[in-house]
Amino acid sequence: MKSLEELKAIKERMKDKVVLREGTGDIRVVVGMATCGIAAGARPVLSTFVEEVNRAALEDKVTVSQTGCIGICQFEPVVEIFEAGKDKVTYVKMNPEKAKRVVEEHLKGGRVISEYTITANND
Numbered sequence: 001m002k003s004l005e006e007l008k009a010i011k012e013r014m015k016d017k018v019v020l021r022e023g024t025g026d027i028r029v030v031v032g033m034a035t036c037g038i039a040a041g042a043r044p045v046l047s048t049f050v051e052e053v054n055r056a057a058l059e060d061k062v063t064v065s066q067t068g069c070i071g072i073c074q075f076e077p078v079v080e081i082f083e084a085g086k087d088k089v090t091y092v093k094m095n096p097e098k099a100k101r102v103v104e105e106h107l108k109g110g111r112v113i114s115e116y117t118i119t120a121n122n123d
Contacts, residue, residue: 027062027107029053032078034069040076041095048096049079052103062107075118081106090118 031037031046049064070078075092079102082088089112091102098116105111114120 026084028082029062029064029107030080030082031064031066032068032070032076032080033066036069036073037076037078042077044096045077045079045094045099048099049103052100053107056103056108058103058107072118075121078118091116092118092121 029049031042031049033042033046046064046066053059053062053064070080072078072090072092077092077094079091079094079099080088081091081102089106091098091113094102094116098113102113102116105113
């Protein structure tokens with residue numbers, strides 16, 4: 001059994017990750033976490049988005065969450081980005097390195113990385 005102090009310390013360490021996933025930011029990053037996504041490597045992609053958004057101090061602007069099946073299993077891991085007033089962007093075949101680049105260039109810089117999108121990979 002953990003002491004109350006240990007539990008409070010764990011809660012404090014995890015607070016940013018939990019709040020980030022449940023946030024109300026203007027931009028929503030949604031990672032497909034159905035069995036096909038998890039098998040393809042979605043769990044480290046989700047973790048990377050959470051960590052990098054927090055590191056870039058974008059937690060007030062960006063919400064990171066997970067969903068079930070997105071319906072395009074052959075392109076997993078799939079990440080969808082929703083921004084008010086803009087078309088949804090669907091990134092496919094993601095990995096942690098690509099997720100870091102998406103945070104830096106798309107979420108922080110406002111530039112879609114077209115070579116990671118479903119349109120560029122739909123051959």
